[in-house]
Amino acid sequence: MNIDMLIDGILDSYDRYGLINRNNTEDFPNRQNVVAVLSDLQSLIFPGFRSAENIDSVNIRYVTGQKVNNIIANLTKEIQKSLIYTSIRIKENPSGDITQSHCFKLAEKTSIALVEEIPEIRRKVQLDTIAAYNGDPAAHSNEEVVLSYPGVEAILVYRIAHFLYENGVPIIPRIMSEHVHGKTGIDIHPGAIIGESFFIDHGTGVVIGETCLIGNNVKIYQGVTLGALSVKKNLQNKKRHPTIEDDVTIYANATILGGETTIGRGSTIGGNTWITKSVEAKSVVTQG
Structure with missing residues (x-):
């Protein structure tokens, strides 16, 4: 196969599949x-x-x-x-x-x-x-x-x-x-709303979804996911991600899911926890 044939194949894919700027x-x-x-x-x-x-x-x-x-x-x-x-x-x-x-x-x-x-x-x-x-x-x-x-x-x-x-x-x-x-x-969707004095320590693997609400003085560690319970397309304009109130600390690899989930002010969320329901203010949540 000569170079012209290789080029023709690539150009044909441009016509078929688009995505050219x-x-x-x-x-x-x-x-x-x-x-x-x-x-x-x-x-x-x-x-x-x-x-x-x-x-x-x-x-x-x-x-x-x-x-x-x-x-x-x-x-x-x-x-x-x-x-x-x-x-x-x-x-x-x-x-x-x-x-x-x-x-x-x-x-x-x-x-x-x-x-x-x-x-x-x-x-x-x-x-x-x-x-x-x-x-x-x-x-x-x-x-x-x-x-x-x-x-x-x-x-x-x-x-x-x-x-x-x-x-x-x-x-x-x-x-x-x-x-x-x-x-x-660190994956922070630009649509998330994040307050002041926000600290991500280490950071690798952090995910913060589009409709997250995060208050002031919040600290999170590596591997934390603030995500959605469902990724169905018809939820596009709904609040899908959790609310984290002021003065919350979330330790490594915790997963907090859902648009109705709220982590109350002053709470501490331990590492490797899985949370899909709201947590009252000043709570301490640990695995198991």
């Missing part, structure tokens, strides 16, 4: 572009920590301005693509009667709104960082936590992705959350 046709967001924007956002939130940058008191305004402009320009393009694709291909406007300029304006407005939100995201992530430092005797400084703790990185990306999710941006929040999932082993 052609420019100006199936033009949906590009994962690499979204990840690049996410990297700029992380560097904006933690300057000098996420990439090799020469930052001092003289050039910090210039460096910050350069990143802000890059983020707005590049994120606007990707959000515009996601809005057009979703409107035409999925739900709102199957006839294709939608203008590029309308989506561009919405995309640009959302990108600017995210940049405006950066100080608030930094405030929340600082609290998450302090919670990690205070909650782990192995941590020696907040800077060490920022540089090396996968839980803090996953929560940071969640807070960015959640803002976009809450502002109606399709596809892109999931690209962001799945990118950091691949890096850290």
